[in-house]
Amino acid sequence: MTIDMTETNNAEKAIPAVSAVEISGLNKWFDEFHVLKDIELSVSEKEIIVICGPSGSGKSTFIRCINHLETYQEGTISIFGQPLDNPKTAQGIIRDNVGMLFQSFNLFPHLTIIKNCTLGPIWLRRIPEAKAIEQSMALLDRVGIADLAEKFPGQISGGQQQRVAIARSLAMEPRIMLFDEPTSALDPEMIKEVLDVMVDLAESGMTMMCVTHEMQFAHEVADRVIFMTDGEIVEMGPPEQVLKNPKWDRTQQFLQHVLSHKS
Amino acid sequence: MDEQTTAKTELLKFVPKPDRPPIVISHGIAGWLKKHLFGGFWNTLLTIAVFTLLYLLIKPFLDWAVINAVWSAANRRECMTVSPDGACWAGVIRWFNNLIYGRYPDLLQWRVNLGFGIGIIWALPLALKRLKGKLQIGVAGVVLYPFVAAYIFLGGERGDFHYLVFCLGLAYLILLYIDVALVHTRGKKLSQVFDRYLEPIFGKRSAVASFILIMALITVLCLYIFRGVELEYVSIEFWGGLFLTVIISGFSITMALPIGIMLALGRRSTMPVLRWFSIATIELVRSVPMITVLFMSVTMMPLFFPNTMDLNKLAQVIIAVCVFAGAYMAETVRGGLQSIPKGQFDAAMSIGLGYWQTMFLIILPQALRAMIPNIVTSFISLFKDTTLVSIIGLFDIMLMARNISIDKNWFGLHSEPLVAISVLFFVFCYGMSQYSQRLERKLNTSR
Ligand SMILES: Nc1ncnc2c1ncn2[C@@H]1O[C@H](COP(=O)(O)OP(=O)(O)OP(=O)(O)O)[C@@H](O)[C@H]1O
Ligand SMILES: [Mg+2]
Numbered sequence: 237m238t239i240d241m242t243e244t245n246n247a248e249k250a251i252p253a254v255s256a257v258e259i260s261g262l263n264k265w266f267d268e269f270h271v272l273k274d275i276e277l278s279v280s281e282k283e284i285i286v287i288c289g290p291s292g293s294g295k296s297t298f299i300r301c302i303n304h305l306e307t308y309q310e311g312t313i314s315i316f317g318q319p320l321d322n323p324k325t326a327q328g329i330i331r332d333n334v335g336m337l338f339q340s341f342n343l344f345p346h347l348t349i350i351k352n353c354t355l356g357p358i359w360l361r362r363i364p365e366a367k368a369i370e371q372s373m374a375l376l377d378r379v380g381i382a383d384l385a386e387k388f389p390g391q392i393s394g395g396q397q398q399r400v401a402i403a404r405s406l407a408m409e410p411r412i413m414l415f416d417e418p419t420s421a422l423d424p425e426m427i428k429e430v431l432d433v434m435v436d437l438a439e440s441g442m443t444m445m446c447v448t449h450e451m452q453f454a455h456e457v458a459d460r461v462i463f464m465t466d467g468e469i470v471e472m473g474p475p476e477q478v479l480k481n482p483k484w485d486r487t488q489q490f491l492q493h494v495l496s497h498k499s
Numbered sequence: 500m501d502e503q504t505t506a507k508t509e510l511l512k513f514v515p516k517p518d519r520p521p522i523v524i525s526h527g528i529a530g531w532l533k534k535h536l537f538g539g540f541w542n543t544l545l546t547i548a549v550f551t552l553l554y555l556l557i558k559p560f561l562d563w564a565v566i567n568a569v570w571s572a573a574n575r576r577e578c579m580t581v582s583p584d585g586a587c588w589a590g591v592i593r594w595f596n597n598l599i600y601g602r603y604p605d606l607l608q609w610r611v612n613l614g615f616g617i618g619i620i621w622a623l624p625l626a627l628k629r630l631k632g633k634l635q636i637g638v639a640g641v642v643l644y645p646f647v648a649a650y651i652f653l654g655g656e657r658g659d660f661h662y663l664v665f666c667l668g669l670a671y672l673i674l675l676y677i678d679v680a681l682v683h684t685r686g687k688k689l690s691q692v693f694d695r696y697l698e699p700i701f702g703k704r705s706a707v708a709s710f711i712l713i714m715a716l717i718t719v720l721c722l723y724i725f726r727g728v729e730l731e732y733v734s735i736e737f738w739g740g741l742f743l744t745v746i747i748s749g750f751s752i753t754m755a756l757p758i759g760i761m762l763a764l765g766r767r768s769t770m771p772v773l774r775w776f777s778i779a780t781i782e783l784v785r786s787v788p789m790i791t792v793l794f795m796s797v798t799m800m801p802l803f804f805p806n807t808m809d810l811n812k813l814a815q816v817i818i819a820v821c822v823f824a825g826a827y828m829a830e831t832v833r834g835g836l837q838s839i840p841k842g843q844f845d846a847a848m849s850i851g852l853g854y855w856q857t858m859f860l861i862i863l864p865q866a867l868r869a870m871i872p873n874i875v876t877s878f879i880s881l882f883k884d885t886t887l888v889s890i891i892g893l894f895d896i897m898l899m900a901r902n903i904s905i906d907k908n909w910f911g912l913h914s915e916p917l918v919a920i921s922v923l924f925f926v927f928c929y930g931m932s933q934y935s936q937r938l939e940r941k942l943n944t945s946r
Binding site: 342404 | 840842843845846847848849850851852853856860861864865868
């Protein structure tokens with residue numbers, strides 16, 4: 237797979253010298269099972285990538301590898317030119333550059349919303365508590381739930397929890413955000429409130445890689461859409477191309493399936 | 500979407516609810532009794548049967564323990580002549596002091612009270628809402644308090660180091676109470692009052708610097724004040740009774756959790772040596788009876804330590820009980836760790852927390868919270884199990900009780916001391932379990 241599309245698609249965006257995420261020859265096995273096969277991808281700064289594909293195709297595994305939550309046997313992943321080869325330094329690189337959102341929100345249930353958000357800044361970025369609270373309140377305000385700051389995660393709705401999770405990630409001031417099906421555990425009314433925040437993020441110039449089946453979102457926001465099957469990237473290109481005229485039958489089938497499900 | 504909403508409104512037709520049943524009067528004692536004890540034939544029968552059984556069981560006990568009991572007598576023979584079928588509490592009362600303090604000299608027992616009093620005073624501020632930094636207070640307590648208490652309990656010439664740590668502990672306690680007063684009146688701790696004067700010199704570290712300076716000042720003051728005070732030496736051989744039981748179980752209860760956490764984390768570690776060591780310790784200790792561990796600690800532990808380290812029997816026993824309790828606690832903690840979903844680790848990692856931060860900020864607080872009932876259960880059984888140390892000849896409350904029955908005045912007085920001890924233990928253990936339930940409720944309502 238060649239990556240030339242970046243240039244054609246983002247002609248108006250300045251292409252930085254180093255790409256935000258650079259993946260080459262990525263291979264991963266779960267014991268005998270080959271989950272990720274020869275993944276090549278280069279994501280430039282401020283680019284929005286949407287990844288879709290059938291269940292079990294390795295999307296989660298792929299995106300978790302980028303965040304160093306999974307180990308892999310072959311290939312390299314670099315974040316802003318810094319390779320994640322060394323597990324000792326990888327954690328620091330990830331912490332300073334990458335934030336991640338999960339399908340199941342994964343808020344810390346024993347901490348209040350505001351403490352969820354200030355934990356990272358206080359303990360990792362060594363920001364004084366008062367200042368960390370101030371910054372986090374601004375972020376909570378941005379995602380529209382500043383009034384819930386003193387509540388516990390168990391007391392708020394799923395959509396609100398996911399927005400807290402976004403604020404919690406943003407508090408670490410990442411330059412890249414990864415999303416693993418952030419809306420698929422939510423009721424339809426709540427999906428919109430989370431997507432709105434994500435669109436807002438995209439417009440603010442965040443680099444985003446997003447596993448999602450929200451085709452509307454892909455159409456409106458994505459610079460590129462990636463389609464994965466059986467651990468391979470089988471299709472990649474601007475949303476109009478991948479979603480309207482896919483080259484592969486498999487993609488077509490899948491899209492029909494997803495689209496018929498949604499409406 | 501629209502179709503769904505219209506479908507929903509159609510479903511919302513008015514359906515009358517069935518009439519409510521007439522209100523049954525259930526107020527007052529009579530109402531409660533009727534509702535809960537005598538509602539229906541079988542319920543009434545069961546109530547009568549249970550109460551009859553209770554009466555048959557409790558009546559003889561009450562006769563013995565209260566109605567026919569003798570409360571004051573010079574010796575057991577006198578008890579027998581007054582009331583042969585009653586309990587002879589006179590013996591227990593006569594020996595009560597020894598049950599509590601063992602053979603600690605009567606005139607010096609105020610030191611035991613003082614030592615435990617300081618412990619309670621130390622713990623009290625932990626219940627205050629407005630005081631910050633409770634973890635620091637707790638850790639300082641665990642580290643410093645044993646030295647303070649040992650200094651007071653033992654007395655005698657304790658050496659410069661022990662004297663210094665004793666004064667450090669007292670200084671911490673004094674500062675703690677100054678802080679408590681200041682926080683409630685001015686909203687600041689003492690070190691926060693001064694740190695702005697130190698800012699030009701120490702910059703960002705001025706808060707720490709002012710804390711250290713204040714501590715040093717009070718410590719020097721304590722060193723000066725107590726330099727002439729001499730406490731008479733009371734050897735560990737004279738410690739005993741409930742006093743000793745509380746020392747041993749207090750030590751092992753505070754140490755069980757840290758040891759257990761370390762062993763549990765070791766058992767889950769990816770480092771093979773650490774994992775094997777943890778598994779071996781846990782499995783070995785758990786498959787051996789506590790009595791064996793106690794005996795081994797007294798007979799075998801001296802072999803492991805160099806001769807210069809003269810460990811006394813009490814220290815050996817405490818180490819043994821701590822390891823024993825820690826191994827059991829490790830399994831409890833492991834259960835708690837397993838109940839935490841993997842997503843919590845993922846989230847902690849993706850924020851960038853390292854292993855220890857993830858464990859101590861995210862995983863353990865949740866795991867321990869889920870395990871409070873189990874943890875308190877093991878604390879309670881640990882507290883009761885420490886009575887086994889009487890077997891290796893420490894004069895704990897059990898051995899003191901048995902000593903009553905061989906006192907020439909109270910020869911053969913077996914049951915009464917045991918009943919008295921049971922009551923004492925019940926008070927302690929019931930207190931612990933009530934506290935844990937309150938803690939659980941408090942933590943549950945806060946989420
Ligand atoms: N820890 C693991 N051990 C073994 N196999 C795994 C593990 N995690 C995932 N797999 C397997 O790897 C494959 C890819 O999983 P992955 O979760 O990445 O798929 P996905 O594309 O995210 O699917 P979904 O849309 O259902 O989330 C699946 O077949 C899964 O069974
Ligand atoms: Mg997935």
